[in-house]
Amino acid sequence: MCDQKPTEPRFHRGFTLLELLLVIALIALMAGLIFPTMETLRKQAESTVCASNLRQIGLAVLQKVQDNGNIFPWVEQGDASDPYYPPEKEAKNLLETLKPYGITEKALRCPSDVKAKNYFGSRTNSYEWFSFISPLDGVNAANPQIDLKEFGLPVVNLPLWRFPIAYDYDEAFIHFGKRNNVLYGDAHVESLAKLSVLDQVASVLQGKSN
Numbered sequence: 001m002c003d004q005k006p007t008e009p010r011f012h013r014g015f016t017l018l019e020l021l022l023v024i025a026l027i028a029l030m031a032g033l034i035f036p037t038m039e040t041l042r043k044q045a046e047s048t049v050c051a052s053n054l055r056q057i058g059l060a061v062l063q064k065v066q067d068n069g070n071i072f073p074w075v076e077q078g079d080a081s082d083p084y085y086p087p088e089k090e091a092k093n094l095l096e097t098l099k100p101y102g103i104t105e106k107a108l109r110c111p112s113d114v115k116a117k118n119y120f121g122s123r124t125n126s127y128e129w130f131s132f133i134s135p136l137d138g139v140n141a142a143n144p145q146i147d148l149k150e151f152g153l154p155v156v157n158l159p160l161w162r163f164p165i166a167y168d169y170d171e172a173f174i175h176f177g178k179r180n181n182v183l184y185g186d187a188h189v190e191s192l193a194k195l196s197v198l199d200q201v202a203s204v205l206q207g208k209s210n
Contacts, residue, residue: 040176043112043176046110046111046112046176047112047175047181047191049110049111050110050111050112050113050126050168050175050181051181051189051191053106053107053108053109053110053126053127054127054166054167054181054182054183054189055183055187055189056102056103056107057094057103057107057108057127057166057183058165058166058183058184058187058188058189059101059187060098060102060103061073061098061165061187062186062187064097064101065141070140070141070142071138071139071140072138072139072140072144072165073091073092073097074089074090074091074092074138075092075093075094075097075129076091076092076093077093077094077123077125077128077129089138093124093125094108094125094127094129094166095108095124095125105124108120108124108125108126108127109126110126110127110168110174110181112168112174112175113168113169113174114126116174117169117174119169125169126168127166127167127169128166128167128168128169129165129166130165130167141160141185143157144158144159144185145157145158146158146163160184160185160186161184161185161186161188162184163184164182164183164184164185165183165184165185166182166183167180167181167182167183168180168181175191177193178193179191179192179193180192
């Protein structure tokens with residue numbers, strides 16, 4: 001028989017309490033660094049989806065304008081039981097107005113709005129049409145104007161690329177950095193830190209939007 005050396009017992013050394021505390025502290029530190037970054041990326045992604053929605057809406061509006069004799073449509077928004085426009089205008093909500101041009105409920109839902117005030121839940125639309133601020137409805141796209149006489153300002157002609165037609169509801173500044181996405185008449189979208197029609201008109205009057 002061969003002599004066999006007795007095997008030495010193996011001892012498994014566990015973590016000490018200090019080592020566990022260090023590991024936990026390290027994980028907490030890494031989480032503190034990662035989570036804000038992930039939250040920022042999430043909000044930026046939501047803003048990108050929102051901008052894409054508005055871009056789709058803008059392209060659909062351009063098609064509608066083309067089919068409507070170069071006139072912006074009359075769009076009803078808010079409570080359907082209390083319409084803003086008289087029946088002869090045949091105004092419809094944004095979904096019904098643009099559905100023939102490929103717009104669905106999904107395109108009217110801003111993910112940041114759904115997580116905040118949720119205008120989409122109450123009004124089936126996360127975006128405000130500019131009908132209550134300027135006479136967008138029924139305006140000729142070849143000569144768009146903003147009438148702010150009630151604010152003591154004149155009627156101002158704006159080029160389509162500076163003519164706002166829709167934006168995130170209620171100036172809520174719901175996107176990262178307290179910004180809003182704004183859709184303009186040529187279907188491009190901008191992210192603005194402050195949305196004010198008065199500011200835009202003042203900019204035009206000062207020659208900054210030429």
